[in-house]
Amino acid sequence: MASLQVSGVTVAFGGNRALDGVGLTAESGHVTGLIGPNGAGKSTLFDVVSGLRRPSSGRVFLDGRDVTRSRPAGRSRHGLARTFQRLELFGRLSVRDNLLVAAELGPDRRRAAALVDALLTRLGLTAIADSSPDSLPTGVGRLVEVGRALAMRPKVLLLDEPAAGQDGEETERFAALLRALADEGTAVVLVEHDMGLVMSVCDQVYVLDLGKVIAVGPPDLVRHDETVLAAYLGDA
Numbered sequence: 001m002a003s004l005q006v007s008g009v010t011v012a013f014g015g016n017r018a019l020d021g022v023g024l025t026a027e028s029g030h031v032t033g034l035i036g037p038n039g040a041g042k043s044t045l046f047d048v049v050s051g052l053r054r055p056s057s058g059r060v061f062l063d064g065r066d067v068t069r070s071r072p073a074g075r076s077r078h079g080l081a082r083t084f085q086r087l088e089l090f091g092r093l094s095v096r097d098n099l100l101v102a103a104e105l106g107p108d109r110r111r112a113a114a115l116v117d118a119l120l121t122r123l124g125l126t127a128i129a130d131s132s133p134d135s136l137p138t139g140v141g142r143l144v145e146v147g148r149a150l151a152m153r154p155k156v157l158l159l160d161e162p163a164a165g166q167d168g169e170e171t172e173r174f175a176a177l178l179r180a181l182a183d184e185g186t187a188v189v190l191v192e193h194d195m196g197l198v199m200s201v202c203d204q205v206y207v208l209d210l211g212k213v214i215a216v217g218p219p220d221l222v223r224h225d226e227t228v229l230a231a232y233l234g235d236a
């Protein structure tokens with residue numbers, strides 16, 4: 001069953017169509033990749049899905065429910081969580097409290113502290129749980145943001161360039177985490193420029209270019225698609 005379904009989404013900034021009739025489906029148990037050159041519209045699509053930007057046309061469904069008109073908080077109650085390309089952590093709170101704030105909004109609020117401790121362990125953040133996120137390298141800050149999203153126990157998890165700033169070993173561990181989350185039933189949507197990561201963890205990849213989906217398929221098919229190669233070369 002599709003956990004997230006987007007159909008016919010169009011967003012215009014002035015005369016520029018950032019998204020033009022975009023459709024996307026992300027299934028529970030799968031990692032769905034969303035790739036494309038800079039400015040393709042990936043983050044804008046996440047804004048539409050999470051309710052931060054209203055599309056001029058199109059619909060968003062979570063678990064079959066039309067949430068196109070719901071506010072962001074309503075969408076999180078229906079199981080949606082996301083991270084941001086530009087980190088948006090609470091700098092005055094510790095790493096642990098960043099996760100705790102989210103856990104207390106989620107379905108597991110009664111056992112929020114235990115849930116947060118388990119997440120800190122899972123993400124390897126226990127040693128820095130009392131630090132301020134502002135003091136951390138970007139790669140680690142991104143993991144904290146992933147932790148905050150996971151603290152809401154999402155069914156659909158949108159990740160906007162979560163591995164940027166991670167080294168090779170961190171990225172490998174992160175890939176294993178994404179696979180595990182999918183295996184637990186989460187629908188993961190991954191925006192990422194690290195093609196190694198995308199190709200190794202995604203079940204299905206959507207390629208956006210200039211606001212349009214130009215290819216969809218398993219990683220191996222998409223990476224050899226001539227339209228896709230041309231879009232990336234045009235970007236170089």
Ligand SMILES: Nc1ncnc2c1ncn2[C@@H]1O[C@H](COP(=O)(O)OP(=O)(O)OP(=O)(O)O)[C@@H](O)[C@H]1O
Binds near residue numbers: 016037039085
């Ligand atoms: N708030 C805004 N106002 C005007 N134009 C915008 C705004 N946000 C995005 N855009 C434009 O919309 C298009 C899509 O931008 P978006 O940030 O969604 O791309 P992206 O695929 O996430 O790119 P990147 O890989 O660089 O993060 C771009 O042309 C961008 O300049």
Ligand SMILES: [Mg+2]
Binds near residue numbers: 042
């Ligand atoms: Mg972006």
